[in-house]
Amino acid sequence: MLPGEDRAARRVLLVCMSAGATTLLDQAVLNIAVPSMRHSLGAGAADVQWIVAGYSLAFGLALVPGGSLGDLHGRKRLFIAGVAVFLLAGVAAATGGGPGTVIGARLVQGAAAGLVNSQVIGTIQDVFHGLDRGRALGLYAVTSGVATALGPPLGGALVAGLGPDAGWRYCLLLSAPFAVVTLILAARWLPPPRRTARDSRLDPLGLALACGCTLTLMVPFIRTPGSGGAALLWAAGVCALAGVFTVQQRARARRGRAPLVHPALRSSKPYMLGTAVAMAQFGSSLAASLVLTVFLQDGLGLSALLTAAIALPSAIAMGVSSALAWRVVRRIGPRTVDAGLILGICAALAGSVAALHLPAAGLPLAFAATQLLSGAGGGLAVSPNQTQVLQHAPAQAAGVGGGILQMAQRIAAAVCLSAVSAVYLHSATGSPRAAYALASCVCAGLLAVALVLSRLRRPATSSRTPTPASPPLRSSRDDHHHDDRSPQER
Structure with a gap:
């Protein structure tokens, strides 16, 4: 049963879950169609x-x-506008006749998806409170995670069934009907827009600096610099922009104006450590999925359909374990995240051992088993961690808090996808099996870092003392005695 005090709240959650699934499925489904898209476009x-x-x-x-x-x-108008632009840009990308058109449409579509997802987190924070908020955030994370895991199997099926020339275009169109449904439901069910921030003045300089810092950090990992000197220049640019942003935010706070990044977020150890855990886990998961797809098709010569079938157990396991994760949280608390990360580490190491020692005929079944284990670990780690992180975002900064968390994950995705795929491609010329084993060990190392960070924050997150920014998630009775709304909402 969905959380929420009434039918209206549960309808809002359905809209949020639909938006998360739509925008993240669109990205995940394309990876497996990259070879056919490249050939079709001459890119x-x-x-x-x-x-x-x-x-x-x-x-x-x-x-x-x-x-x-x-x-x-x-949030409502921004949500609807974002979904509409996402839909139109997706159609433009799917019908594009050249690489330039597709690149431009995908950039617009990504920006629209970011606008939508930042409203989703804020809307959940606004509508749900106490235990219901934790469960709602968990279901949103579950839906997004399962959509991401389902992307490769669906993409492989489309390419295999429709052929390489049409298959990749239908991969880009797959999210269109979901976007239409989301748009209709959002117009009917989302609550009327209301302001939650205390200061109505936007921080344009802070926004520009934050975007510039993010862009400078991500671009070198999307398009590798041609020399060590160029890489150093990019790194220096990131440091300079980050320093200016920090000074600007503090100066704005001293003048009595609301900074872009709420002070409660910067000073919260659980929020910062939890965000770092999400970065390492998210980056490792996407990188492992990409490297496995490349290894199965290029290294072992398997078809896109068989590759999709091998990836399918991950989606199934993630959906099941995510649905059960909140029950596990009730029993062992924050250690649920640790358990999920440990399962992920075991899956990555098992895949490495299988690649090195098993015969080719046994690898598909072995990798399906490791994907099952990896999906189960992801389901236990993702939604409980996100819930713990966002408990520490105050109501007046709910949208920014969720946006920073997701932005950090996107940065991690760009960095890890570039770094881990480079490790694989650099080593694959000698032995694809050894290259995959090495890349899997790198992914296991990232999850090990996440595990250490998760354990470091445990004293703060497992505390039974409630704080205004961290409502106690104990039982449904607490919801009747605890009001975690901002002063403006009261």
Whole structure:
């Protein structure tokens, strides 16, 4: 049963879940169709890289500005506008006749997806409270995670059934009917727009600096610099922009104006550590999925359909374990995230061992088993971690808090996809099996870092003392005694 005190709240959650599934399925479904898309368009390697990674880049750039605008001016209109632009840009990308058209459409579509998802997090924070808020955020994370996991199987089925020339175009159109449904439901069921931020003045300089810093950080990982000197220049640019942004935010706060990043977010250890956990887990998951897809098709010569079938157990396991995760949280608390990360580490290491020692005939079944284990771990880690992180975002910064979390994940995706795929491709010329084993070990290392960070924040997240920014998620009785709304909402 969906959380919420009434039917209206549950309808809002359905709209949010639909939006998350629609925007994240669109990105995940395309990866497996990249070879056929490249051949059909006559695109170069750089063109394909921008088509795939440009979506994440624009997605990440739009999250914090979108969250801030939603906090200031209300979320419904921005949500509807974002879904509409996402739909139109998706149709333009699917019908594009050349690489340039597809790249431009994907950039616009990514920005629209970022605008939508920043409103989703803020809307859930606005509508749900106490235990219901935790369950609603968990279901949103579950839906998004399952959509991401289902992308490769669906993409493989479309390419296999429709052929390489038409298959990749239908992959891009797959999200269109879901976007139409989301648009209709949002217009009917989302609550009227209302402002949650205390200060109605936007921070345009802060927005510009945040976007510039994000862009400078992500672009080198999407398009690798040609020399070490160029890489150092990009790194210096990131440091400079980050420093200016920090100074500007503090100066704005001293003048009595609301900064872009709420002080409660910067000073919250659980929020910062939880965001870092999400980055490592998200980046590792996407990189592992991409490297497995490339290894199965290029290294082992398997078809797109068989590759999709091998990836399917991950989606199934993630859906089941995510649905059960809140029950596990009730029993062992924050250690649920640790358990999920440990399962993910075991899956990555098992895949590495299988690639090195099993005969080719046994690898598909072995990888299906490791995908099952990986999906189960993801389901236990993703939604409980996101819920714990967003408990520490105050009501007046709910949109920005969710936007920063998702932006951090997008940055991690760009970095990890580039770094791990480079590890695989650099080593694959000698032995694809050894290259995949090495890449899997890198992914396991990322999850190990996430595990350490998760354990470091445990004293704060497992505390039974409630705070205004962290409502106690104990039982349904608490919802009748605890009001975690902002002063303006009261």
